[in-house]
Amino acid sequence: MMSLMTQKSIPAKKPLSDWFRRNVAKLVVAPTFGLIIFFVYGFIAWTGYVSFTKSKMLPTYSFEGFYQYIRLWKMTPWNVAMENLLVFGSLFILIAIVLGCLLAIALDQKVRAEGVLRTVYLYPMAISFIITGTAWKWILNPGLGIQNLVQSWGWESFSFDWLINSEMAIYTLVIAAVWQSSGFVMALFLAALRGVDSEIIKAAYLDGASLSRIYLVIILPTLRPVFLSCFFILTHMAVKSFDLVVALTGGGPGYSTIMPANFMYEMTFRRNQIGLGAASAMMMLATVMAIVIPYLYSELREKKNG
């Protein structure tokens, strides 16, 4: 009787434990997967739906078509915000990559105390944008910072008032953001430079190529993946930038330095315009998508071919 039972119970148990063993990875991932589906993609879908309604203080659910989008693009502050994103984004990405790359090449020349220098350049990344913004607000304030300092040295006519000039204030954001991020870009490039095969470089030397030519023709082209990574990391930082604006300029003077994220916050949480806020959030998502989808597409295709 006993032996019969054990014999029977073993085949009954085995498929279950087998199934468990086969699916343990999926089971472990499932809860987080579910949470992400709900809290990220679910809420993106919800926001997308709300952007097609006339929601004001509280969300409503009657479909109104593109009403909010039409309104959005008629509003001057939104157009200013999108222009700012374009100016800030392109300058920030370009300068941070060029500067980061040059710093990395400079550090790659086997300089003394490289470890210290590397840390010095990388350190701003450890600071939050709020702190960066506040510090630069003081540095750039004409009455407190650089202008005041230079004038006190005797150059009375010196003027550096970008922070309070609505035409130039957007560039102060570029300065602060580049200061913060170029060290990080440098670290990425430095790691990649160390990975370049030194045999190739030695061979090029023997062939009589100059240092600048070696970098331009041989080394930099091999760093293409790093350029791409930097580009995407910096792009999403630019689109998301919110705290730097709040701390450095507060969107001012006027609203000349607002970014789409600031606009979205203002509309949704201060002006009780949830529908309009949702529409602007969807536009930000579309901006990111416009950059990420071609990238993903090319990456996936390359893998298939490779």
Next chain:
Amino acid sequence: MKSFTQKLALTTALVSSIALGAVSAQAEPTAEVLHYWTSGSEAKAVKALKEDFEANGGKWVDAPVAGGGGDAQAAVLRSRVLSGNPPAAVQIKGLSIQEWAEAGALGDLTKLGEEEGWDDVLPPLLQKIVKHDGKYVAVPVNIHRVDWIWANPKSLAKVDGEPPRTWDEFNALADKLQAAGITPLAHGGQPWQDGTVFETVVLGMGGAEFFNKAFIEKDMATIKSDTMKKVFDQMRKMRGYVDDDFSGRDWNLATSMVMRGEAAMQIMGDWAKGEFLAAGKVPGKDFLCVPTPSNGGYILNSDSFAMFNVSSEDDKAGQALLARLILGEKFQETFNLYKGSIPARMGVPTEKFDECAVKSMNDLQSASESGALVGSMAHEIAASGAIRGAILDVVTEHFNSDMTSDVAVERLAEAIELAE
């Protein structure tokens, strides 16, 4: 299992209803109060209310949400209402009271209001703010006057200046101050501060009727009128009277510029008085409070508590007690002495209030009678958050660029139309 939970729920309901029945004879008034008064004199003022409430047998559940001038609180409130569990009393003001009332989220205090005779003690404009469809849905706590000039008498004396009574006098005085090397106007370049100055100029140059037509009725002819262009001309002049570093400055830093004599005047609501008093300055001697030129006008800002729909008897009793206390003479006096504002009800004894507050009380009375009393646009009494934001966008852009007045009124009309 299911039947067990059902039984459990039934017993709990039974027990609690018995308990409730036993208590309701002497109902324990409970009020959860959601507010954003978390610092300085405001926190003290709320504490005074809490102590008063508890001394009268109430149970106070404090729900402070710090930060963002109420933005953070608005997010909390929204989710609480959507989840069907609103706090009993919430610190909201102006047109958001009407918005919440339209959403059907507010309770009705009309019976209590009749018993307490609120119709007789509240200024008519204030009644309009806290009533929806003729029913009381909120209680006002205080009245702030927005249209003040805070002046440093020593700076004015240096140019033999008198506080201005018209905007022309203001400009003349400012020119003299500037020639003497004193910054005429201490100002912080933040949209709401630009808006505060703007609305005092609108009231001063257009009068109360013009003010209401522009900001409440949103009448396009008024908004595009020559008077509005003159208002923007004056704003352009004001831009010349502020110092170079005004961009982004907080209002209290501008106040301390007046205190130190670096600047002669600041246009700001009477919360600025608290800064002077905290620094040990004496009104009339170390600083002057004079209304901005407006021919007897008065721009009112008022904080209030809206009473949300609650179901339990305890909560209802709590709301009634809270509302009664808030509009009681005793609390109106203590609270507003802390906060620097004036009582929301008329007829509170004036002895303990300072010179500026007494002037504010008298002016309120006369402005209310002459019809020159208006609700603040920049502080969301006369205009909703969306309209206010749209107006402030244009005002602040004009102030920080070389936009002409003609373009500014066109942009103002456009922005208001889009915001609705």
